[in-house]
Each structure stands twice: as structure tokens, then as C-alpha cells.
Amino acid sequence: MSTLQKKRKEIHAAIRSAAIQEFARNGLSGTSTQAIAQTAGITKAQLHYYISSKEELYQQVLSDIVGEYKDIFFLSASRDDPALAITQYIERKVRHTLEFPDLSRFFANEIARGAPEMAPHWAALKAAVEEANAVIRQWVDSGKIAPVDPLLFQMNIWAVTQHYAEYEAQARVLMDKPENEPLDAERIIAEATRLFLYRCGLSGKKVETP
Structure with a gap:
């Protein structure tokens, strides 16, 4: 990768990170390209060299979020072992949430305002959910988990x-966790895992994750 390509990749990453942060805090209408540029550490003119509009950037971030959520859906790798599948999914989801909280806030804010920008993305999200629904039904029908x-x-x-x-x-x-300390991921994961395994009748199952 050339120096110029590396620089462009860094700027793209900075723009994406700044957009997520600003959109998560202020929504689409409350975010200006000037604010995104300032947070990214570039000029507004530089920003518009890389994007055509904040609306297009918003759609790009939404698409990325839906893609990331699909990637961490829990059923494809361990569908024959519900305890392992649920345990792995909860761990991945919690760690993703704690590492990228603005992504969750961005998505939550979009849904809370009626999801006006989600039309291009619902089909992909629903397809992933339906696939998971089908596997969970198989678990129930085969007696692997409680209904x-x-x-x-x-x-x-x-x-x-x-x-x-x-x-x-x-x-x-x-x-009692100040801003400069991370939330206790292990504590959160353990409690959430116990909660959902119990709901499935798998509370006594010992699961070793890879």
C-alpha cells in the first residue's frame, strides 16, 4: 500500500468514526458536515472530497452497522449446540457493545425516531433474524431447549x-464506574448468559467457549 493510499484509508476511518460519534449524539438532522469534519480532524472541504453528503454518509454507516450485527448473529457456527451458540453470541454482542457504544446508540436513535432511513436495510436484517428464528424453532421442536x-x-x-x-x-x-474505567464485561456477560440459558432450560449446562 502506497503512502497516499494509507493516508486516504486513515482519513476514511477518521470520517467514519467521527460520523458515528456525531450521529449517535445528535441524529441526522442535528449533525452538520462541519461538526463531522471537526471531529475527524479535517477541514470541511476535505470532508466533501470524500463524501457527497451527510445523508449518504449516514446510509453508509447504517449499512455497516447492519452488516456487523449480521456477522455476530450467533447461530451459523454452533447451531447444533444451543448452549454454546447462545453463550458465544451473548459474549460477542456484549463485547461489541462495550467496545463500540456509539454504534449501538446510533442505531437506537435511528429506530427511536421511527427508522426513517432504514428502508434499504430492513430486508438484510430481517433475513438474518428469520434464519435465526428457524434454528431456534428446530431447537425447540427437537427438545434441545425449553419452548x-x-x-x-x-x-x-x-x-x-x-x-x-x-x-x-x-x-x-x-x-460505580467512572468514565475513565471500562464497564465490567465479564460480570455483564456472566449474568446475561445465566439469564438466557435459564430461560431455555439450560441453566445447569457447563459451556466452554473456544
Whole structure:
């Protein structure tokens, strides 16, 4: 990779990071390209060299988020072992949430305002959810787990695992964690895992993750 290519890659990464941060805090209408440029450490003119509009950038970030959520959906690699699949998914989801809290806040803000920009992305997200629903139904039908509503089971996992980004300020106060200290990932993962394995009738299952 040439020096110029490396520089462009760095600027693209800075723009994406700045966009996520600004959109997560202020939404699409409340974010200006000037704010994105300032957060990225570049001029507004430089920003517009790389993007055509903030709306296009917003769509790019939404597409990235949906892609990342699809990638960490938990069923493809361990679908024959529900305890392992659920355990691995919760761990990946919590760690992703704690490492990239602005991504969760960005997505939550978009959904909270009625998801006006999500039309191009629903099909991909729903397809991944339906695939997971089908596997969970197989688990239930084969007696591997207690009966659950596959869709609501997934939605409840999202709610719990994303809570620590969307309500981070509250979590920090209640857990006595100042801003300069990370939230306790192991504690959060352990409790969430026990909760959802118990719901599936798998509470006594010892799971060793790779």
C-alpha cells in the first residue's frame, strides 16, 4: 500500500468514526458536515472530497452497522449446540457493545425516531433474524431447549446486551464506574448468559467457549 493510499484509508476511518460519534449524539438532522469534519480532524472541504453528503454518509454507516450485527448473529457456527451458540453470541454482542457504544446508540436513535432511513436495510436484517428464528424453532421442536418465542427471545437478548451502551451513563452511576474505567464485561456477560440459558432450560449446562 502506497503512502497516499494509507493516508486516504486513515482519513476514511477518521470520517467514519467521527460520523458515528456525531450521529449517535445528535441524529441526522442535528449533525452538520462541519461538526463531522471537526471531529475527524479535517477541514470541511476535505470532508466533501470524500463524501457527497451527510445523508449518504449516514446510509453508509447504517449499512455497516447492519452488516456487523449480521456477522455476530450467533447461530451459523454452533447451531447444533444451543448452549454454546447462545453463550458465544451473548459474549460477542456484549463485547461489541462495550467496545463500540456509539454504534449501538446510533442505531437506537435511528429506530427511536421511527427508522426513517432504514428502508434499504430492513430486508438484510430481517433475513438474518428469520434464519435465526428457524434454528431456534428446530431447537425447540427437537427438545434441545425449553419452548421460547424465537423472535422475542432474540429481541430480549438485544435489549439486555445493548443496554450498556444505550444507558451507559445510568449503568456507570449504578455500578460505580467512572468514565475513565471500562464497564465490567465479564460480570455483564456472566449474568446475561445465566439469564438466557435459564430461560431455555439450560441453566445447569457447563459451556466452554473456544
